[in-house]
Amino acid sequence: MDTNVEFYANRNSDNSASWNPSSERIGEGKYKYVQKGHYDNGNECAVKFLKSGTTFSSTCFLDDVKNAEAALPYISKFHDYVRQAFPSHAGHIAIKLNMPAVWSQSTEGTNFGQNCLVEPFVPNFQKFNSNSGAADATAAVAQALSHFSYHVSDGRELVCDLQGGRDGRNYVLSDVVIMSADKKYGNTDLGLPGIENFCANHVCGPFCSSHWKTWSNAKRRYQPVMSTTITLDVASIPTPLSNREYQRVFASDIMFTQSSIKNQFQDGKTLLQTAKELARQDIKKSDIPMITVVRVNGTVLRSLDNRRLAVFRLLEMANKIHKIKVEVVPLERVREEFNRKWDGGSGDSIQVRQGNYVIGRTELSTNFPGLAEIKNTYPSEQPTDAALTIFLGTLTDE
Ligand SMILES: [Zn+2]
Incomplete structure (x- = not known):
């Protein structure tokens, strides 16, 4: 892989880790929950499991890996843009991306033999935007990264669901989502309607460029929510703003x-x-x-x-x-x-x-x-x- 790109990857080189299956869940979504553990080198890790009763299989974790690998080049290019457009900020804006790995639980007990997703633990985890277009405007760098990805992919892809830890303009992102015109990134990829909806909700901030491609007349198709929307949810999302004329x-x-x-x-x-x-x-x-x-x-x-x-x-x-x-x-x-x-x-x-x-x-x-x-x-x-x-x-x- 391009070393430039790899520079933005936050990986742990260990290939095993341990955690207490009965420990408290540190995070929980509609389909997954997260526990904290330790890599063998002592660094903290986050371990994600699918909740029981979830209708899709844990092969979806492979999609998380695919999304992260595909998002890295966007993050690398975004830093090139920042260096050019904001030379005085360049050293003060940094985004790294957590690279997850799919492992399986090898100890007896809950989840034995099940796939899980392991990645470096990120403290003070928060959400900056979502694939349904919700956005925290104070995280202007993150919002610009999403818009940038739309621009450089010529409207074909959009990196979103930006979340992780943040210290000012330094971010460690985790579990990002790419939406694509070809819907090729798994069940969080809402395709073109998702991209359009994101664009309709996006408000350009100080780190967006006025030269970037925009989707004019983009329609709001889903109600923006901060939680991650997956394709299975879309049918049940209330469609707001149907009062369009x-x-x-x-x-x-x-x-x-x-x-x-x-x-x-x-x-x-x-x-x-x-x-x-x-x-x-x-x-x-x-x-x-x-x-x-x-x-x-x-x-x-x-x-x-x-x-x-x-x-x-x-x-x-x-x-x-x-x-x-x-x-x-x-x-x-x-x-x-x-x-x-x-x-x-x-x-x-x-x-x-x-x-x-x-x-x-x-x-x-x-x-x-x-x-x-x-x-x-x-x-x-x-x-x-x-x-x-x-x-x-x-x-x-x-
Ligand atoms: Zn923008």
């Missing part, structure tokens, strides 16, 4: 909040490239909310994502889309951004700064030169909801 409207009936925009999204793609990329995908029947709007004065729908709206206006003129699904959010929720952006104009049309083009409500009021090219682009792909959601997530205005 969706509508199908023409992009030409949504007004802009600014009078001019750049010709590029944050990732460098131009409006034309983006419109063509969407025209190549058959999104007419897609049921995904394409854009978030606010209702102003009871009637007018306005978008804060002006570049994104410009792209959908062009697609409508090129006859590539019909009505699109939008999410209408209460103005109070985005008041600050709205006040900063809206210049009081009608928002009928918008000027594209490089090239001085105008995108209006119809072709007549539009002189965007790429429109013909968009018209000549035809669907060749049927995007999955997930792929389309991820693509839309890259269309960030700022």
Whole structure:
């Protein structure tokens, strides 16, 4: 393994340890409990067992090992980011990760022969965030690590369920969870809906970068709770916030909040490239909310994502889309951004700064030169909801 990466691993080299099976449990979750023991070298360890009656097998401990091994490179890269972005803090921010091992109990008595998970004991154990999106905002470094993992994996994975010991900005993490688009990390991996939900609940703190990828319009899908949610629990989670409002409207009936925009999204793609990329995908029947709007004065729908709206206006003129699904959010929720952006104009049309083009409500009021090219682009792909959601997530205005 990369020595750089291994530097962030907190391992104990012993391969046996002892504990008193009847000792007090030092921690207890819905499915596991934890007892304290000692490695043969005298260092304290935590030993985790599955509770009796749990319906999944102790092979799930192998997933804990897999999650930890896969999280290490993220932690290593995060330190590279900190060194670059916060040179003066670099020596004062440190995250190590507990590396667990799967052993089996070899002494007679309770749990004899059962698998358990053994790892270095972490004092003052606390939880910094969870896979359902709960977060302790005072642990800003930990929250930034989760956001960072989403960013560097291009939205495919998210390291969360950050917990362990903390001394200021020094952390020893244990039992972290990775959620992935492919749901490949076991029963705590809630997949894309989990990633989306985490993003919807995440609030950027002082150690997040404004250049990092975000999931705009991310929906809250689960009630955030600090305890770890496993896939078996998801069906029983009450889905809050089902009072979200969706509508199908023409992009030409949504007004802009600014009078001019750049010709590029944050990732460098131009409006034309983006419109063509969407025209190549058959999104007419897609049921995904394409854009978030606010209702102003009871009637007018306005978008804060002006570049994104410009792209959908062009697609409508090129006859590539019909009505699109939008999410209408209460103005109070985005008041600050709205006040900063809206210049009081009608928002009928918008000027594209490089090239001085105008995108209006119809072709007549539009002189965007790429429109013909968009018209000549035809669907060749049927995007999955997930792929389309991820693509839309890259269309960030700022
Ligand atoms: Zn953030």
